[in-house]
Amino acid sequence: MAISKTPTEVELVDARQVLQLHAIAQLRRLLPLYEATHDPQLLDEIQRWTAMLPEEDGIPMENFWHYLQIGLLIELVNQLWHDRSDYFAAGNVFVYYSPDQAEDVVLNRSTAYRGPDFFVVTGIDGEKPRDNWVVWLEGKYPDLIIELLSDTTADNDKNTKKDIYQNIFRTREYFWYDGDTEFAGWELVDGKYQPKTPNERGWFWSEVLGAWLGIHRSVYERRAFNWLRLFDREGRLVPTQEEAKRQAQRQAEQERLKREQVEAELERLKARLRELGVEE
Known part of the structure; x- marks a missing residue:
């Protein structure tokens, strides 16, 4: 450990x-x-x-942004993979990987590792109900992890946790974001984390997700913020359920207006033909 x-x-x-x-x-x-x-x-x-083993420790999240950002990431992965059931996306739950680590959690030791802010595991039964992730039962560590930095956690996220994800979990991709401008990504190459290279928009490609991760100013749960969002291979924003609903409504309204325009034009042509004495 x-x-x-x-x-x-x-x-x-x-x-x-x-x-x-x-x-x-x-x-x-x-x-x-x-x-x-x-x-x-x-x-x-x-x-x-x-x-x-404990399922929660009663320790509150750093702030409300953490809570919303974790929920947003889970929702976006579910939207991206709406036709899949072979994954588990979760946040703010315990990840148990050894009895020694579990003991640290039970005794609430200051050095105890409890889990990441957000993670994704692929190639598993995603329909199985889970309250936490237990490596010795699942047989797998997370494939992708995102930590949300704060003043009190940034040093631990960038050092101790990064070492755990590299050397114990062997997590393929690791990202961190501070809710403002600091956004970094790492990928496991020959057992060591190498920094990912962002594109011209500052986004990082995730092989695990098959999507881009990037900062995007948008409204989520009635809050305008620089949220960490997903974009598909072509760079299109992966919508939340609410955004997808609004898009569908706008498309339906556009199609209705187009039909009305076509019908109005048809009636105008019919009227013109009648004026010319042409039977329909």
Whole structure:
């Protein structure tokens, strides 16, 4: 694990944490056995003990922008891949990848890694209900991660988390954005992150998404902001559900007006023919 716990710290635990620490001890025992045998009964036990791990920590998001931007990214990926069910896009949920890391979360250690702001995993059953992402159950780490920077998290996002995503997760693409102008992207090349090169608009191409990621001034949830948005291969904005609805309404209105214009022109021609004594 990239983040080490401090051996001298004194940790007070309550009854709930005692049960969760017992679950982690069982996972430490069962996971190597299952890896060696793939016994389905062991997997059932692993799932049962894993279900006892925390699903939230009660720590609020940095600000309301984080909440909206995460929701926007999830919605856009769902819009982009509306015809697919082989992916999981989520944000602000725990990602468990080892019993040691789970213990850090349970004990609320200051160095505990809990998860990214936003991530995407592909090649999985996307219709399976999930409250978090557990690597030892899913068999995969995230393929794409986005962290939303703040004054209190930027250093951790750019250093400690980047090391975790490169060296442990082997996440193919990593991006960060500060809600203003700082937007960077990285891709895994031979086990090391290399900076992505933006296009002339400052957008980064994502091989995972098959789309561009870029800053775009727009209105989302009645707030005008420099949102991180998706664009298709041709550079067209991937619309939110509300934007797609408005586009469909505008198109329907344009088609109605066009039909009315054609019908009016037809009536004018008919009237002219009658004036000339030509029967219809």
